[in-house]
Amino acid sequence: MDNPERARILHRMTQVSDILIVGGGLNGPALALALAQTGHSVTVIDALAEKVRKNAAFDGRAYALALASQRLLAAIGVWERVADHAQPMLEIKVTDGHAGAGPSPFFMHFDQAEIEEGPMGYMVEDRHLRRAFLAAMQAEAAITRVDGKTVVAQETGPGSVTVTLDDGSALSGRLLVGCDGRRSGTAARAEIKRTGWDYGQTALVCAIEHDLPHHGIAHQFFMPPGPLAILPLTGNRSSIVWSERSDTAQRINALDEAEYFQVLRPRFGDFLGDICLQGDRFTYPLNLTIANSFIAERLALVGDAAHGMHPIAGQGLNAGLRDVGALAEVLTLAGRRGEDIGSVLVLERYQEWRRFDTAALAMATDVFNKLFSNDNPILRLGRDIGMGIVGSLPGLRRGFVREAAGLTGDLPKLLQGRPI
Template sequence: MDNPESRGILRVMNDASRILIVGGGLNGPALALALAQGGHEVTVIDALPEAQRETDDFDGRAYALALASQRLLQAVGVWDRVSDQAQPMLDIKVTDGHAGAGPSPFFMHFDHAEIEEGPMGYMVEDRHLRRAFLAAMREAPGIRTLGGAKVVAQEAHPGGVSVTLDDGTVLDGRLLVGCDGRRSGTATRAGIKRTGWEYGQTALVCAIEHDKPHHGVAHQFFMPPGPLAILPLTGNRSSIVWSERTEMAARIHAMPEPDYLEVLRPRFGDFLGRIGLAGGRYAYPLNLTLANSFAGERLALVGDAAHGMHPIAGQGLNAGLRDVAALAEVVTLAARRGEDIGAPDVLARYQQWRRFDTTALVLATDAFNRLFSNDNPVLRLGRDIGMGVLGALPSLRRGFVREAAGLTGDLPVLLQGRPI
């Protein structure tokens, strides 16, 4: 698929029924598969060469997939390719405190047994998801991929949209979808502005191997500089997402491995025994960014191209997959009715479906981070009491578990595990 001949064929083709997707990370391929199942012809354009995306090297990155997201992967033919590498998340434990001083006596414990559907979600490593998506796209009829190709220009015109690649290739389609991240070139070229701010925090991301089993329990430990998430991977391993103030994070990230672990240990605790690094270490500055519109002329934005939020609740990829499910459903049903899939009223349905819910989620994660990432004694007392009350009320706990599993709200059919 990733070869000059296919690029040359596309150079002379004028396929105005095609949907063009910019971005081949995770949301782009998920959308391509969902659309292809709906009968659409799709081209996925990604700046990274396919060989680089398909590497099996473990770099420490992993994702918390809500149960609804797992259902979408099942519906588009990806889940069976990664299920053997997926770790169910059975419980979530939330605590508050200081590094080395132990957690507050007030805490929240959420058990998957409080809902009937099964585990709240699954942890899957980035490398397994990427390889599964690439394999599924290769086998799916109606999907072309262009790796190592950069979009340098785009233009909407009556009845369609065109993109120009860095080698001069011009591709035509009926709809353009930006899945190209928080600094989306697709959104920028369309003149869509963004609202947001920096948090003054950096996420330190890595994987840890430990002596004792985690039993499928995910931990969230809130400290004044920022939260620490310990998320279970297969085997005696866990994924770490550790937020620190930016200057401190830079110093920690630059440390040799032994010193890095010495800083992590009092925050991590000893409940899993001895710990060591497994894979690489990464640092990501944290910010909030929200596109002022999720749709434009012949254009839709999905995932981080539309919204980037704090990782405090692990909802980034899940929110993106909700976009995928909603857009695929809107576009497929419109095509079945004989509508122009890139028409303003069609794209307005997608925006109406996703923008309010996403904005509410982005602002909720922002408020949650501000509430917990401080050492104000009044706020600390209030949040500890709040956690104690929430943890003691079964109906509230059940609601939280269903929310974490992605089972609330107006769910597209793919998130229910059903084809469109």
């Protein structure tokens, strides 16, 4: 056999792991670590090169991690790598009103003191989380990383699933997990349909530096075009997630920095003093998209690949990490019983655990957005009275705080801070 032909054959030889994960963002690495630490061999296929993820500069993007999500990160050995960069969220203030006119006198105020467990959550920048996941995966011998490669085909056999990469190489495992976002190629190749709709809104995202301290307080200001979230980062900095009608958002984002702030300032107010931009500005179209099934033959979907929702409650990543905890627990317990972890019977347990919860959360964010993103005087009166009632009743406030902290429902063990 000549050397070129031998090289081609070796190039196409299949590498084998228990589980193949498509997507190297946040949910994919979290699942890989959770599974590797319970005895599974895992391959993570990331379309981005490692140096791109590792060398990401500050760009303003950050995540609101619920307390339960922080517990999962601690359980899989990631939290210790980002704790110094995390800003606790000690209070949440929710108001309603118009840009430049100030908030309504009715509001909701949630304080971490209303629960015993600690801060409701933490703000962590995207760059710190990604580097922490990379370092944690590099320290785990059971994880193989394939960087800068894209899956172009997948095929399921009686006891395995095989994916073909864009360089012609093949990888196989007992289970394929799609963590590849709202436009999941993994789901599309499995012919899993999606249900959803566009909100006609776009999120403007950036980070700002301000003169006055934020004291760990997160603000959500509801205006007719969409909500403005001001989320505390370490130091005198905050992350901004600002929803506008899509045509308006594109016009705003095209403005230069001075003009951009002329539009932002009336919405933001002056309670944090002078503000200036840090990092880049981004826009994200907002929609609702839920996979009609979270599973297929030897396949499971996690995070945005299974469900993408409005960021109004900041629950996107938190919902994905609940998927991670649930799937890792289902697969680990099945493996310990000697079951085939890729079988439909095992995967149905994951779907039953997560599908209703995510559908309910998606519908709640959808209704909440429609209720607040309008200027109907009757709806305004109703929601303002509702906020006033919730704000005045300690029992209801405590329930909302526990929900924001991710402490309600049937929690996987990792989100309770317990090993599987």
